Amino acid sequence: MTRFPLRSDIIGAIFGQTEGLFGNTLDLRELQKSGRLGRIDVELNVKENKTFGTISVPTGLDQATSALLAAAIETIDRVGPYNCKVQLESIDDIREKRRKLIVDRAKQILQRWSADRRTDSAEALKAITQVAKVPEIVSFGPDNVPAGPEAVSSRELIVVEGRADVANLLKAGYRNGVAVEGVTVPKSVVDLTWKKDKVTALIDGDRVGDMILRELARVGKVDFVAKAPKGREVEELSPSELIDLLDRRQPLADYLARLEKVSKEPAEEHLEERAPKVEVRERAPREVREKFSAEIKEKLKPYAESVQNRLTSFIIGSDGKVLAEVPVIELVEKLKDMDGVHFIVMDGIVTQRLLDIAQSKQASMIVGERIGELERRPPGISIATLKEILS
Numbered sequence: 001m002t003r004f005p006l007r008s009d010i011i012g013a014i015f016g017q018t019e020g021l022f023g024n025t026l027d028l029r030e031l032q033k034s035g036r037l038g039r040i041d042v043e044l045n046v047k048e049n050k051t052f053g054t055i056s057v058p059t060g061l062d063q064a065t066s067a068l069l070a071a072a073i074e075t076i077d078r079v080g081p082y083n084c085k086v087q088l089e090s091i092d093d094i095r096e097k098r099r100k101l102i103v104d105r106a107k108q109i110l111q112r113w114s115a116d117r118r119t120d121s122a123e124a125l126k127a128i129t130q131v132a133k134v135p136e137i138v139s140f141g142p143d144n145v146p147a148g149p150e151a152v153s154s155r156e157l158i159v160v161e162g163r164a165d166v167a168n169l170l171k172a173g174y175r176n177g178v179a180v181e182g183v184t185v186p187k188s189v190v191d192l193t194w195k196k197d198k199v200t201a202l203i204d205g206d207r208v209g210d211m212i213l214r215e216l217a218r219v220g221k222v223d224f225v226a227k228a229p230k231g232r233e234v235e236e237l238s239p240s241e242l243i244d245l246l247d248r249r250q251p252l253a254d255y256l257a258r259l260e261k262v263s264k265e266p267a268e269e270h271l272e273e274r275a276p277k278v279e280v281r282e283r284a285p286r287e288v289r290e291k292f293s294a295e296i297k298e299k300l301k302p303y304a305e306s307v308q309n310r311l312t313s314f315i316i317g318s319d320g321k322v323l324a325e326v327p328v329i330e331l332v333e334k335l336k337d338m339d340g341v342h343f344i345v346m347d348g349i350v351t352q353r354l355l356d357i358a359q360s361k362q363a364s365m366i367v368g369e370r371i372g373e374l375e376r377r378p379p380g381i382s383i384a385t386l387k388e389i390l391s
Contacts, residue, residue, distance in 0.1 A: 005051055005079045007042045013079045014040060014055070018072045026069055036060045055086070058094070066091065137166055137311075140178055141188025150175040157196040158246070159189065159222075161204060161212055162369075164235035164328055164348045167311050169202075171329065172239035174246070183208070185216050193220035200224040200249055205232045206373035210259065217252060225255040233351050233372060235329065297389055300367055303345040304389040313346035335361055343367070350383055352376070 015028050024030055031037035038058030045052045055073070059066050076086045140147035146163040154176035160166060162179050169177040180189055193199045199221050203209030205228035216222055226249040228234050237245065303314045303322075313331045315324045317340050326334045328348035335341065335354075341361040344354075350368035352375055358366055359378035367384045377383075 005082050005084075007044060009080045009082075010042050010044075010053065010055065010084075011040055013076050013084075014073060017076045017078075018069075021072055022068065026065075026072055031059075031061075054089070135170055135175060137163065137170070140192075141186060143181075143186040143188055145179050145181055145186055145189060147178040148175040151178045152192070155196060156198040156200070157193060158200045158202050159193065159216060159220075160202045160234055161209065162235070162349070163309070164311055164369075165202065165233075168235050168237065168239075168242060168329060172242040174242075177202075180212060180216065183211050183215055185212075185219055190216075190220040193222070196221070198223045200226055200246065201252075202226045202228075202234055202246065204228050204234055204373075205230045208373060213255075217256070222252045224249040225252055226250075227255075231352060231373070231375065233349055235348060236332070236351060236353060296365070300343060300345055300365075300389050303343075304367060304386045307345055307347040308386060308390075309347065311347050313344065313348065315341055316343040316345065318342040332357055345386075345389075347386070350374075355381065355383070 018026055018028060020027075028037060028040075032039075036059065038060075041056045043054045043056075057069070057073070059069065061069065070088050070091060074086050074088055076084065078084060135149050137146045138149055138151075139145070140151055146166045148166060148170055151157060156176055158169060158174055158177040160169065160177055160179050162181055166177045166179050169175075178189055178192065180186060193216070201213050201216055201222050201224070203213050203225070209227060213222070213225060226245050228237060228245065234242070299320055300316075303316065307313060311328050313326055313328050314322050315326070315331075315334065315338060317323050323338060323340065324334060328346050331344070331346060331348070332354055335344075335357050338361065341358070341363045343365050344358055344363055345367045347369050349370055349372040350366050351372045355366065355374065355378055359381050363381060365382040365384065367386060367389055369386050371383055371385065
């Protein structure tokens with residue numbers, strides 16, 4: 001383009017020389033009125049007595065019409081008195097660029113959102129894991145009785161017999177248990193019961209459990225009672241069984257009334273059931289002391305020392321080697337899958353269920369923290385307490 005045309009001259013040439021070429025299809029004024037064509041912009045640059053420029057035509061037309069418009073503008077050969085040449089440099093799809101910008105921004109938003117969600121999920125998982133994690137048993141009071149970490153702070157209290165029972169409560173999600181560890185209830189536990197809104201006595205399914213309940217009710221506060229099924233210990237119950245049992249707890253007065261009614265019934269079968277239990281509990285330790293030798297005592301002493309206050313157990317073969325070490329709560333299930341069992345040393349109660357499974361595995365001896373209520377004594381298997389082995 002020669003000489004120096006103005007920007008308005010070029011825009012006028014575009015409108016004038018394209019008018020009527022394709023009827024209303026390419027009528028630039030009509031297209032601008034409808035908003036399908038934007039403001040035409042021209043940038044000029046003079047160099048060596050020639051004017052060079054760039055024409056920008058924003059359009060919202062489809063591809064075919066946009067291509068037709070570009071071809072029409074290329075036919076412009078004069079601007080006022082000046083010759084000119086117009087050549088298409090490029091057609092840029094602004095919508096595509098906008099879509100790309102939107103997609104890129106969406107990726108950033110999604111990345112941030114996903115990171116936040118992962119953080120939230122991680123926090124939620126952490127919180128759930130903390131709930132599912134079994135806490136450790138703590139010591140309570142001057143007697144250092146086993147207790148759950150929330151036994152003091154909780155408004156409710158669950159009183160059980162021994163350490164293994166507290167451990168089983170923790171596995172079921174109850175952190176407010178405390179053990180009395182015997183028929184005599186420690187004063188610290190008695191005082192603690194009076195500070196609680198609700199106190200539940202969770203007892204074994206035997207006469208010892210009822211003895212502990214009566215003593216606790218005599219010196220302390222008991223609102224509800226939950227008793228394990230007949231012949232079963234609290235420590236033997238699965239977490240789901242334990243939850244169901246506590247859900248079905250009953251008021252103390254109702255339980256004692258029912259217990260009193262049962263005790264007055266002159267049913268000979270009840271007497272027959274109780275007689276051998278007392279005999280076994282009184283007789284078993286004496287029989288064990290007669291049977292196990294100093295050699296066996298010396299062999300089992302290290303294991304007895306190791307399991308004390310740890311709620312764990314050792315399954316030992318005839319060669320004296322440890323076949324497995326498992327928590328007391330898992331011992332019964334573990335024994336079902338094992339062979340070659342000779343000795344069992346555990347920090348828990350020797351129950352009838354454990355004794356029967358040990359006999360089926362041809363074990364020769366069980367050593368426990370104490371001996372539970374036994375209905376019968378299988379032949380060929382000795383029973384001892386940790387105290388007897390360590391004495």
